[in-house]
Structure formats: C-alpha cells, structure tokens
Amino acid sequence: MTDGDAKPVFGIARRERIMDELRQSGAVRVADLAREFEVSELTIRRDIGELAERGLVTRVHGGATLRSRLDTTVTPRATGGAPRYRVGMVVPSLSYYWPQVVIGARAAATELGVQLVLRGASYEADDQRRQMNSLVESGSFHGLIAAPENQGPDGHALLNWLEGLQIPVVLAERRAPSALALSTVEWVTTDHVFGGALAASHLASLGHRRVGILTSSQSPTSGQLRQGWERAIGELGLEATVDLNASLDYMEGPDRETFAASLLDRVRKTGTTGMLIHSDPQALLVQQHALDNGWSVPGDLSIIAYDDEVAENGSPPVTALRPPKQHVGRRAVEIMLARLEEGADRPVERVQVVPTLQVRESTAAV
Structure with a gap:
C-alpha cells in the first residue's frame, strides 16, 4: 500500500x-x-x-x-494543559509481574490526562502502609491505586485502613474478603479461580487423570488458584495425587534440591502425569531438576506454569496461564478516573478479567 x-x-x-x-x-x-x-x-x-x-x-x-x-x-x-488528576500507585514489586501492570496503568494515565506517581514496596503489610501513607499525607493526591496484602490480621487491618481514607482507592490484582464488608474500595483483578480450572481442563483434555499442584506459599494468588483447581478436578473426575504449597524459588540451593527430589519422587510413586505449578520460577526449577535427573518433559511429566513471565524461556518452553496484566493496570486507572469524575453517586465497580492459556511444548497427551 x-x-x-x-x-x-x-x-x-x-x-x-x-x-x-x-x-x-x-x-x-x-x-x-x-x-x-x-x-x-x-x-x-x-x-x-x-x-x-x-x-x-x-x-x-x-x-x-x-x-x-x-x-x-x-x-x-498540545496536551490540553496540566494533568487533571494526580494518582498514587503502590505495588509490592518492581521486578516480577508488576512491571506489566504498571505499563498498562501508565499508558492509560497518559491518554486520560492523569499524573501517575509510582512507588515500589515489599510484600509486607507494614511497608505497604508506610508507602501508601506517605502519599496520602502529602495531601496532593486525588486517588490511590494499590496492591496491598489482603490476608491475615495485618492484611485485613490494611484493607480497613484503605476503606477509611478520604480519597478513592482502587485495588489492582487484589480484592477484599467478603467478610470485611468493605463498601467503597473498588478493584480490578484477574480471575485466578478460573485460571486454576482452565489448567485442570487443559490437562484433562490431553488425557491426564492423575494430576498435581504446587503453589507458592508467599503468593496471594495461590489460594484462588487452588479453589478453581480443586473444583475442576472434582468435576472432571481427575485424581489429585500431589498437593504442595511451598516457596521453592526462595529456598537455598541444598534445600531446593532436596525439595525438588522429594517432589519428583512423589510424582513417580503416585503415577502423576501432569502438574500446575505457580509461579513461573517454581515451574522452571522443577522442570530443570527433572531434566537433570533424566526425566522427559512432557514425556514423563507435563507442566503448566502460572504467571507467564518467564515460562517461555524454559527448555522446552513451558505452557502457562497468562493473566492480562497490562489490562489490569489500564482498567484500574480507568475506574479511578470514572470515580473522580462522577463522584460518590457512581456505583462501586469490582471487575474480574480472565487469564489466557498459552500452550507450549511442556504439555502433551498421555
């Protein structure tokens, strides 16, 4: 043309x-x-x-x-003047998962005339609150987008504190437990429950009947993944043979080797042929340990990762569930802007978006 x-x-x-x-x-x-x-x-x-x-x-x-x-x-x-609103954003990591969420948020903010000020925190509730409070107390922000700890007493206290702020709050990839009965905090999250079910369905479609799950004990995503996984394997008539919750990628070398060896020994003894592993680093560590010990992936074990940050770099590339991370960031900014422009009369919005399955070479028919 x-x-x-x-x-x-x-x-x-x-x-x-x-x-x-x-x-x-x-x-x-x-x-x-x-x-x-x-x-x-x-x-x-x-x-x-x-x-x-x-x-x-x-x-x-x-x-x-x-x-x-x-x-x-x-x-x-040329840009229509100064930004109409100034919004703070606090995320628990700037190195894994969250950079894509931030990219989506920044793109939406640029297009919509919102100044987005980013702060990185840790996964500790006290640190998160310190970073958020610093923004709030400055008095120069119209709203706050946050990804707070949402489990246990510390997480619940943090969510209640956010509910009580005088500025709008939108959670990104976090939601509040129903028992807290929060009425003003909004959020946009990936439907991780559906992601767990989608992983089980993919393995079932390939003929796997004895399946396992390994989730990260430090991730708030793990509980939701397990809900979908457990419900789906029951409905699909699959047998749950391995069920572990650990932080393999945080272990020291010898401990990691011991854990991986024990896991694969259990896989072999139970006849497990497929596993969902969250997150990507844990999936790649299990895959590498299996290959180093003469296993075939996917011949002896099919692996599905969850997050799709580095899964495609596996050898072979690992099938993964991919949360729509950039879209989550974008929608968080859009919901915030709608709240700021329409005020308290606007209905509270809580959005779920669906992850997609990226099929690669680490899964195959039994």
Whole structure:
C-alpha cells in the first residue's frame, strides 16, 4: 500500500495499533512498523509525530517510547494543559509481574490526562502502609491505586485502613474478603479461580487423570488458584495425587534440591502425569531438576506454569496461564478516573478479567 492509498480511517487505526505495540513492549522502531504496515518510514514518522504532539509518546532516534515524564518537548496546549488528576500507585514489586501492570496503568494515565506517581514496596503489610501513607499525607493526591496484602490480621487491618481514607482507592490484582464488608474500595483483578480450572481442563483434555499442584506459599494468588483447581478436578473426575504449597524459588540451593527430589519422587510413586505449578520460577526449577535427573518433559511429566513471565524461556518452553496484566493496570486507572469524575453517586465497580492459556511444548497427551 502506498501513502497515497491511505485513508484517514486507516491512519487512525494504524496509530491505534502503534499505541497497542507500545503498551505491549514499551518501545517501537520506525523501520519495523513500516514493514508491518506496508507503508513508508516517512508515514510512520508522521504517525509518531502526531502521537508525540498529543503527549502520548516520546520520540527517540529511529522510533518511539511511551511518554516519559522527562519529555518536556510537548507544550501544555498540545496536551490540553496540566494533568487533571494526580494518582498514587503502590505495588509490592518492581521486578516480577508488576512491571506489566504498571505499563498498562501508565499508558492509560497518559491518554486520560492523569499524573501517575509510582512507588515500589515489599510484600509486607507494614511497608505497604508506610508507602501508601506517605502519599496520602502529602495531601496532593486525588486517588490511590494499590496492591496491598489482603490476608491475615495485618492484611485485613490494611484493607480497613484503605476503606477509611478520604480519597478513592482502587485495588489492582487484589480484592477484599467478603467478610470485611468493605463498601467503597473498588478493584480490578484477574480471575485466578478460573485460571486454576482452565489448567485442570487443559490437562484433562490431553488425557491426564492423575494430576498435581504446587503453589507458592508467599503468593496471594495461590489460594484462588487452588479453589478453581480443586473444583475442576472434582468435576472432571481427575485424581489429585500431589498437593504442595511451598516457596521453592526462595529456598537455598541444598534445600531446593532436596525439595525438588522429594517432589519428583512423589510424582513417580503416585503415577502423576501432569502438574500446575505457580509461579513461573517454581515451574522452571522443577522442570530443570527433572531434566537433570533424566526425566522427559512432557514425556514423563507435563507442566503448566502460572504467571507467564518467564515460562517461555524454559527448555522446552513451558505452557502457562497468562493473566492480562497490562489490562489490569489500564482498567484500574480507568475506574479511578470514572470515580473522580462522577463522584460518590457512581456505583462501586469490582471487575474480574480472565487469564489466557498459552500452550507450549511442556504439555502433551498421555
């Protein structure tokens, strides 16, 4: 297609696809986009220029990135003035899982005129509250997006504290137990219960009947995964042969080897042929230990991971359930903006989105 053939509607669609690619990878190259869309590099540069003028991207040599706060090339008039709202965001990690959630949130914030201020915390409730409280006490934020601890007395106390804040709160990949009866906190989460059921269904479709699960004892996702898994294996007539909750990726080398050896010994003795393992690092550690000890994956054991952060880097690549992490971040910002604009009369919104199954070489028919 030549530049002369492009119609305005196609130009808009092309720019939307450029933004989609930026949200996915964080950066794009002009040459790659020109080949993909079958247009000249000049056309892509014009697209990027228009997106940059609207304050959506930052132009770099040979391409573009999502808009950086350090980008001062766009005038206030081009972006419609200063951000309408300032929203804090606190996540428990900046190295695993959460970067994709943050990318989605930042993209939505840029498009919607929201200034998003990010803080990283740990998985400890006290640290999370300290980081959140620092933002709240500054008095300069209109709302808070958070991923707090939500289990046990400390988690419940933190959720009750969030409920009592004078600014809107939206949870990302977290929800409050029904027993707390929170009435104002909103959230957007992945339906991890469905993810557990989807894993069991995939193994059943391949003929597996004796199956196991290993979840991370430190992850709030594990309990929801187990709900879906246990319900599904009962309905599908599968036999639960291995059921463990541990933190294999946090163990020291010798302890990890001992645990993995014990796990595989149990797998062999029970005739287990398929396992769901959360999270990716635990799945890859089990896979590697199995291969090092002469097992075949998936010949002797099919493995499904949960998170899909690094599962495709396994050898062979590991089948995984992929939560829509960027979409979770985007929807959290959208829900926050709707709350800020419509006020207290807007119904409280609590959203679940569904993970997808990425089938790779680590699962096969029995």
